[in-house]
Amino acid sequence: MVRNQLSKELGESVVGRGGLTIKTTLDWRIQEKLETEMKAFFATGRPDAVRISNGAATIEDTQTGQIVALVGSRDFNHAGYGQDNAAVSYIQPGSTIKSLVFAQLFDKHDNKQAYGSGTVLSDDNIDSLYGAKLRNWDGKFMGGINIRKALSFSRNIPAVKAAYIIGNGSAKPVVEGIRNMGNTNYCRQEENAGGYGLGASIGACGTKQTELVNAYGTLARMGVQKDSSSVIEVKNSQGETLKKWKDDGKRVIDPQSAYIVNDILSDRTTGLHGWMGVNGARTSAKTGTSDKGSQPKDLWIVNYSPALVMGIWLGNSDTSVIGTSASNYAMPVVRSVMSFAHTQVYAKEGKWKSGQWYDRPNGVQTVDGELYPSWWNKKQSQSSEKITFDKVSKKKATNCTPDGAKEELEVTKIIDPLTKKESIKAPDGYDANAEDDTHKCEDVKPQIGAVSVSNSGKKYTISVDVSAGTWEVAAIEITVDGKSIKSSEINTGGKQTATVEISSAGTHTVSVTVRDRAYYTATSNSSFTSSSSD
Template identity: 30%
Template structure:
């Protein structure tokens, strides 16, 4: 079948790893078989097994069982407990996958249990001994990695393994050039560490950040946690983990709305509402601060990240419309065949930080999605080029004008003052920057994502165990926002102001006493007289209800007080 690797005995694996190159060829396979034959003639099975365990990789710099014992537990192999020995025996099958310092540390535990149960079935230990070993809390040595950007390095290594295989990556002598910008990486690491420490009183235990170039998909910085060597899951790369994005995902909802007849001047109603679906409890969305602001333009609803208008818009355009566009904009774990609820527009469906960054990079890149790629060039030990990055073409998923409108709303500091005030950390003085915040249920995740033509910066704070942060954490003020602000400010220090320029498919029209932007053909959809003023109203107020949109789910509106005429 063309597979030159094939099955192998322990002896063949010993010969392959100690005496031969990783090259896969018929000649090398013949050599392996012959050498294995003579090895078994000369050495006993016990000696062969001992040699095998003393030279195979156990992950990282650990080669051989005794070296691995010191790397993971800081002691000689003869001092290991049953639980520790079972861990080392299990990790050899896939050192990267089962590493306690890898992206999913729970994998090593399940592998350890497999080894212990196998020992029980073979009669080496009893079931009570296995259970006792399983419950032992293993303390691993702190990994003070003598490398820069360890989360990024491990991320790249995993990508290479997926493409070229573990043997080639660990034994093939690859030379890898990446997109990482070390000064940017060092700066971002310092900011995350400093700001997470400042936020400890808000029950913030961890933070992460990503910096990318939206034009190329280059990852310029990747900070997967506040410290890779932190024993409390510091090695877990939050940038690749699935977390709830909160309101940061609303840009997908409004992008879908703008492609389906809505405009930035469309009047939305921020008033109490209840949705009822057969077989499910009533869904009553509320705003971040528990208030209602009445009727307002879409621009203000998005800029102030109000929940109820976003849910009502999604109910009109349909959940599948949003999901489809989210996938097109870069969310890889969403599935069009899965049933999502209206809460998806408030962050009810998890995404990774890298995918969320790609979504915003699509807006920064004027509607063209360019997938993230940290690799620039890969060569083998003979300097053969295995990969070289070409100029990305990307995929056009949004009209330029639509991306411009969303970017303009997210950069409109006057529009967002209703909730965030005039001098929030979302403002970068002397620079036009589009930015959005997000906070998940019970404040388990807090985000700030912002961009210019040259940079996308995504910042996150939260806790690895998914425990909630303090209720006093204020989205856009504390938490992720200061991290985002400091990183973006330093990135833009040497850049001149780049104002947003309307593309050719935009029509400019006076609206509500201001200049408003419309996609060509939608300018007549807008009602540009003065709507009511957004004014906080508590949930107990009552007055006349407003008209109901064409529903995706049955909608029941509660009455609310009508504010006074709209003013800017």
């Protein structure tokens, strides 16, 4: 890899003459750890069990773009393809490309709606726009989900919509944006062979791992692209410096956009594969899978922090399909190597410290727990209204929903920027597109029997029998003259009692209310007379 880079930059004749002193960017401690963990992973037999025979990984220093470790195969000495460098081969990256698409969508575009992590891009059928059948990995649609969930759960349709919006229906602008971020040759083979389509936004083109890692480095550098490098300095036999690394960079993505993507990918509890983090270091992560004939072929992970970016690929050199679609399969390698590199190397050299994260750019807005750039306006393509829900089914209330089960909540109505369809975003756990199917108009309410009152001196005991209707009883309240003397949860019918002390003579009102688990209620009112002689 180093020779190829120098041959391009210095010329084959210079490199061929020899006598060069070359200082590379590799950190031998991280390189050795990467080689050891990759070999150990394949030695477990887990890859063989799912027909995976090879892998490659690249680790880049975030701040410089320098490659600090790289393995092009599972083992350099492995028979057949050990000396082939898959890290610079063209392989489809699957859903790892989506992060680079949404980073561009979050950027400011003239005369276009602004987007943030909470913006809804509905996951629905867009075959007519896409020009072919487009589905998610599970064959399902999730409906009106926001971008955070779309990226965390790796949905294809919102990513394609994002690319469509960026390019007004053309894939070229989003691909150029991906290339500008450092994935320089993404879709280059397809372009030379006749072209590419919107499938490029979900990883349908070939990429080089080193370039994909560099593009994620742009996210980690908060939108500043720096070319990846494997060489720091080259001198000839006379001691003359022929090449010296220079720290150059250019801004290609707004820092607010990069920050929002980094935040989404750092979620530790949501996503397709649960926690994708590294012990001891806060990182962001994205997985990807490419297919061949509807069967998984390549598995990807990119895991990164303000200090380091690591990309890893698993698959077969002959491009044959594999036996799993679990794109987090290589996390044992990622977790071990990235933890070591952060805590044992970079921390000791002052290049990283525990808890380190990105500085939040000025202008980033937090609205209902989601992040939006400064140019986003809440009124864009959405409005709010209140809907009455059933608190049991968490669906819209009907005329069969009892009053006690009704609650009024604010929902957001969104117009999809492409399909122009209206969708409703309700609070988490609530479904504004379905009606209460828990309550039935023929349901029987709980029953209250006769109320009796007995006394011993000034102490009066209220007794009442309650029974369940369609649903089990759940709570009872007994009041005397408007004052509660018993309010408790119950789980069975039968006799309920409460005692109150009354000092003066007179007539008193007793009210008994019982509620069941579906929030049906029944109330019974009665009265009794107390005597001063008591």
